[in-house]
Amino acid sequence: MQHTFDIPTSINNMKPETIGLEEGPICPLPFTHNEVIVMGHGSGGKMSHDLIKKYFYSYFENELLLAGNDAAVINIGNATLAFSTDSHVVKPLFFPGGDIGRLAVCGTVNDVSMMGAVPLYLSAGFILEEGFEIITLSKILESMRTVAEEAGIQIVTGDTKVVQKNQADGIYINTTGVGLLYPGSNITGSRAQPGDAVILSGSIGEHGLAVLEARGELGFSSGIQSDVAPLNRLVRALIDAVPKDAVHVLRDPTRGGLATSLNEIAQQSRMGIIIDENKVTIQPAVRSVCELLGFDPMYVANEGKLICIVEEEFAHKALMAMHNTRYGENAAIIGYVTNQPQGRVLMTTTMGSTRILDMLSGEMLPRIC
């Protein structure tokens, strides 16, 4: 199998422990009971993972949860379903290209889709702050309705709670989704195999920067629009184009960005991943704003992109299928799965060097979803 990347021997020969690779999904972590929640625990990066492993996994320990995917795969009656939840606390509620309503529907539609499932039904739980304007609520509901229609899913059950002023920030929305697994597909974060191609469905970094701009933190108009979109039709096209078990992993690089999602996959699969910086599409405006603010676009959140890890033999078929869909026009093969270094992501840079691309540590942009 010919890959276009060479792994530097110095990194390739490292033993997992020398590069700090965690040995299993649950490991002792440096929390003490005196600690408090900080914004970084919501980043989607290392701090989030540590909190989840140390607390949520240890209390609720079960195989389905510990799989660590975007959605749990559950068997009920004769059906195999994907089941996923996401609470949305984005600030501000409206941003270029979307709003909390569109985000809440797409977030869960996408998580269910990433298990190779057809999302069908959503629940919606609203926490409203006293004094929140009903006209704003209406706009958000209209946005949810519109994108639910686009995605072909139904919102079938809901809940509304109201809290006093200064106990929320206008509106928080939880959506939880169920979908039916494509028969024969077996998509999970632990299935990346050496030689598999890594496809990215489009350009990165737009969502995080669009939200930042909406906060007025840019001080100018960049023209960047959030990419927030439902990816279920893209997933369907791609799965239909290749043999059912050829797609090994799907993941949407949201909080923590592309770098964090690739690291999650590398750790779950105990494989290495090597990507080529030149192959990762970044819009010029995103590149400029990131340079200005000192952000690395590899860590900026996306809400309408996916990573597909597929048998190399079928990578081009998958790519062609993605190119024919609305949200996959700019899909590209950005790298490959390797045996070594286990649990690590490497990137050959535009300068020709290779560096370790780590998981987001701490917190970069709070409340982007």
Added chain:
Amino acid sequence: MQHTFDIPTSINNMKPETIGLEEGPICPLPFTHNEVIVMGHGSGGKMSHDLIKKYFYSYFENELLLAGNDAAVINIGNATLAFSTDSHVVKPLFFPGGDIGRLAVCGTVNDVSMMGAVPLYLSAGFILEEGFEIITLSKILESMRTVAEEAGIQIVTGDTKVVQKNQADGIYINTTGVGLLYPGSNITGSRAQPGDAVILSGSIGEHGLAVLEARGELGFSSGIQSDVAPLNRLVRALIDAVPKDAVHVLRDPTRGGLATSLNEIAQQSRMGIIIDENKVTIQPAVRSVCELLGFDPMYVANEGKLICIVEEEFAHKALMAMHNTRYGENAAIIGYVTNQPQGRVLMTTTMGSTRILDMLSGEMLPRIC
């Protein structure tokens, strides 16, 4: 069919419109776009229903949602499932008899059970406030774990978001559940039929008052404990005891209390319900505190009780089965379903008179779940 209640002719002969009965599930309501959310919109009573009908139902209109039950019944593959969501914002987080964790698990386990389904899997979405103590989080997770084990369900997928200080109140928890419908059962709020018995599984009003006491608003210790409990085993016992389609409606009288839930059923079924105040069990401490504070226990929230509407012929069998379960020892037949007055609940009082028992209007105790 002999009932122990007489409906006064004056009420019985009222036409629906003269007693303000709504003609259908969606109707024009007096909201204007200048309005804002107030605490009463979260009461579970009339204001909540109006908001839901005017906005949520009209934007997300679909048959499953409009059924207006505690959970949606969905068909996926060959399975028929109940699917329900609840966000929990109770204040304070710990109260006599429970905490937000126990409440979050039981709330959804019970909503799924109320469709005549076996709850199997739960998702948990956490919104954490910056500065929230991790030791408190641990206690809540332990409580969720314990009651999940008691109920025999698994928490299989989750999400964690963090918001800044003063943008939440410590922790909010959304749980969403899926369960498998008992084959042959057909339980829905619109199936109450004339002559059906109305069973209440135990005493009312404890949860709301326990939360109030925990807020320090009582100024003394009443000894009242919240009844928060998982009712899935009680539902199973009751359904197994009678022919599969003999149970017509199940509902847990949470926000808005017994009176509001009975009104919901009367409206959904377009039937009357008449209950006997003497048959409704109220603990002496609950009665005393309610008298002191001017609350009507009929409107105080419960979190471990259910209303069962069952064919009269099988009412005693159902009752016996409930008596043999942990949370149904004090179950009693409290009334009957009648043809008239459509959509209304009447109560023969301890004084021998009959009065209309309306839905909770406005807000009594905010944030009790």
